[in-house]
Amino acid sequence: MLPPTFSPTASASASPPPPRPIPGSHGPPVIGALRDRLDYFWFQSQDEFFRRRAASNRSTVFRTNIPPTFLGVDPRVIAIVDAAAFTALFDSALVDKRDILIGPYNPGPGFTGGTRVGVYLDTDEPDHERVKSFAISLLHRSAPRWPSVLRSSVDAMLDSVDSDLAAGGGDSPSVNYIVPMQQCIFRFLCKALVGADPSVDWVVDRFGFTILDIWLALQILPTQKVGVIQPLEELLIHSFPLPSFLISPGYNILYRFVEKHGAEAVELAGKEHGIGEKDAIHNLLFVLGFNAFGGFSVFLPFLVAKIGDTGSSELRRRLREEVRAVLRARRAGDEEDDDGGEFGFKDVRGSMPLVRSTVYEMLRMQPPVPLQFGRARKDFVLRSHGDAAFQVAKGEVLCGYQPLAMRDPEVFDRPEEFVPERFLGEEGAKLLQHLYWSNGPETSQPAAGNKQCAAKEVVVDTACMLVAELFRRYDDFEVEGTSFTKLVKRQPAPSLSPATAGAKQ
Known part of the structure; x- marks a missing residue:
């Protein structure tokens, strides 16, 4: 459990107490940052790093250092691990999001061909509104084809998994689904967002997702634990920015693919949003690679693994019944059939509701991006639960750790447990205001003037459709780690005999 935020008790008639200094310390120069870096990567898990400091400071708002600790990068931050104070990170009047996507360390524009893409722009910068509007337009443009493209890509992935599992034989066959899933995600995003089928270019089709994996890794590895033998990791990965030239040839292959086959999307950027071709392609590649591919590659395996866990058989039964009920209703003609008898976003x-609540709960427990950052635009008072208030100075960096903020016991009952039905019903809907995975509450909407994920709704819908497709195809499945260990194909419904059919008519 998170420690409470300690503050003086005030009577109902008394005015709120004045803000107090933020507890915690950054430690001695260099040594303090190095100590925190080793704790963060090696001596403690990421969760433990924030939990221990919250407990020792008896506060859910405290000072600490956040890796990496490069020359020229200031690692000092104000950490936030409760749901109430976390909302300051969404207030553009309080925080500036300029060049702070993954913290004080910025990989730099070399990874995007020299273009400062939209996620690194603050809402006060003129280009932000144009680029965010372009991203929203791309999603609206792709919405009609998104479900059908996703279904066909998921079917291809599961065909491959079925085939590999059948070929495995043995007493305990298993098939790792990470590579097929990444291939699936890459292909459907190319078709849905770029409007281009990667199969037209065999290099892109075969190696595109690998290029994106390397491109992502080079940007974020200085902030991640890899687990190689020390001191190699600290010396080679965590001590300096990794260079973009290592992936430039691969990135240029994807750039030329979008330039040649995504002309309609690029034209949309120029005609409707005033964005030049070069900047449009780099922004499109970032949305495709970092936001969409990167986010789905982190989140969807967690979702499949949790549902497929051997201890989740009852959850699978309930999900299967809900999905199959929708299928039966479609076949009976109880619903309008917009999608050729298949699932769509409407379903x-x-x-x-249980499928959707399960996805929300997984986003609460395992958000794709655990950390959110912002730099204080001005001096302001950061308010937490009750009367707790802290003075923040202009220029200080706020670091919100979502996995703890979204397990705040002041907000969530049984916060450390995975509760699939948590977001069901009227009371469950009220909790959505505290679901922050998209850089904003689930109850708010992305707009050109804010920093909330443009694909917020589509991400949830896509995850729900993946779950529905699994139970449309299989009666049951089990997962161990990142591998399917059991797939029980759905048995076809028995056809009606002529006599039964006549009686039904």
């Missing part, structure tokens, strides 16, 4: 938004 997962309105007819599968």
